[in-house]
Amino acid sequence: MSGQSAAAAASNGITPLQQMVASCSGAILTSLFVTPLDVVKIRLQAQKNPFPKGKCFVYCNGLMDHICVCENGNSKAWYKAPSHFNGTLDAFVKIVRHEGVKALWSGLPPTLVMAVPATVIYFTCYDQLCAALRVRMGDFSQEAPLLAGALARVGSATVISPLELIRTKLQSQKQSYRELTDCIRSAVQSEGWLSLWRGLGPTLFRDVPFSAMYWYNYEKGKGWLCERYNTRQPTFTITFISGAVSGSIASIVTLPFDVVKTRRQLELGELQAKNLSGQVSSSTFSVMSRIVAQSGFGGLFAGFLPRLIKVAPACAVMITTYEFGKAFFREHNQERILRPLQSSDT
Structure with a gap:
């Protein structure tokens, strides 16, 4: 058996590289599917509450969040509404009619640059860790x-956090790469390397519990449905339903941390836009206390329905594409192993 075949057999029939390709395909497909929903949401949001210069909004495509800084109020094309929208469907129709279909994917570039690599790291690490832990536990x-x-x-949040900080600085201050390098070097010299991971705490508070609950419920749900319908391999429907339900449960439970994370992201983005990045915003629990004081406990669950509508299909599309990709490579590897054996028997 070749080294590649041995590695494939050791990791549930596929290699880490094949896992990366499968997760990359899933991330791209999820981005293409969910991005229009968030572009429309931001247009509607900008219509109700225009964004003044220097303010931030969070753009989330179902895979990760991006802080977008307004430079000239609402003049930026991809969140400036050309006419009044009367609702979600009306916004879709008018954006396509006035700006073309491509406008629905105007927030896609930052996703492909950052969310896709982060998703590849995340899903590949999960599969490798899960296989190793099942043996050891x-x-x-x-x-x-x-x-x-x-x-x-x-792991994936820690790797991507400095890139998010760098991207926000580039977007807010329009610096050249040389100016950005000098800015980062001076920040590291004055505040230490940990300054590159500012804002990581709130991200982990939300994303780590979400991830733990999501995968646990997904594997349990998938196993239960396979047993119920008497099938060894999960079908498209089983995978899709398991992904959507587990994503929904995890998003509901972690919503308060999502609200806090969004608030802190906006604060950090605005501080960076005003060249005040040395000032550290409040801690996670301080922000949470402030939200409760201002809006009651219901404030911690603000945006419940929009988050659910976005997260459930995003999780379902991502995991279904990923599982389909893994099944394709698994079958391909089995054929490669069996082909020489069949030819030697004849």
């Missing part, structure tokens, strides 16, 4: 997805 192997999901999210 013995009687507790059913809890492996919980731990693997949490660890994989910590």
Whole structure:
């Protein structure tokens, strides 16, 4: 057996590179599917509350969040409404009619630059960790997805956090790469390397519990549905339903941390836009206390329905594409192993 075949057999029939290709395909497809929903949401949001210069809004495509800084009020084309929108469907129709279909994917570039690599790291790490933990955890192997999901999210969020900070600075201040390098070097010298991971805490507070619950419920749901419908391999429907339900449960439970994270992201983005990045915004629990004081406990669950509408299909599309990609490569690897054996028997 070749080295590649051995590696494939050791990792549930596919290699880490094949896992990366499968997750990359899933991330691209999810971005293409969810981006128009968020472009429309931001247009409607800008219509109700125009964004003044220097303010930020968070653009989220179902895979990750991006902080967008307004430079000249509402003059930026991809969130300036050309006419009055009377609702979501009306916004879709008018954007396509006045600006063309491409306008619905105007927020796609930052996704492809950052969210796709982050998703590839996350899903590949999860599969590798889960396979290793199932072996080592013995009687507790059913809890492996919980731990693997949490660890994989910590890894991917930590890797991508400095890139998010750099991207926000580029977007808010329109610096050249040389100016940006000098800015980062001076920040590191004055505040240390940890300054590149500013804002990571709130991200982990939301994303790590979400990831742990998502993978645990997904694996449990998938196993239960396979058993119920008496099938060894999960079908498209089983995978889609498991992904949507587990994503919905995790998003509801972690919504308060999402609200806090969004608030802190906006604060940090606006501080950076005003060249005040040295000032650190409030801690996670301070922000949470402030929200409760201002809006009551209901304030921690603001945006419940929009988040659910976006996260459930995004999780379903991502995991279904990923599982389909893995099944394709698994079958391809099995054929490669069997072909020489069949030819030697004849």
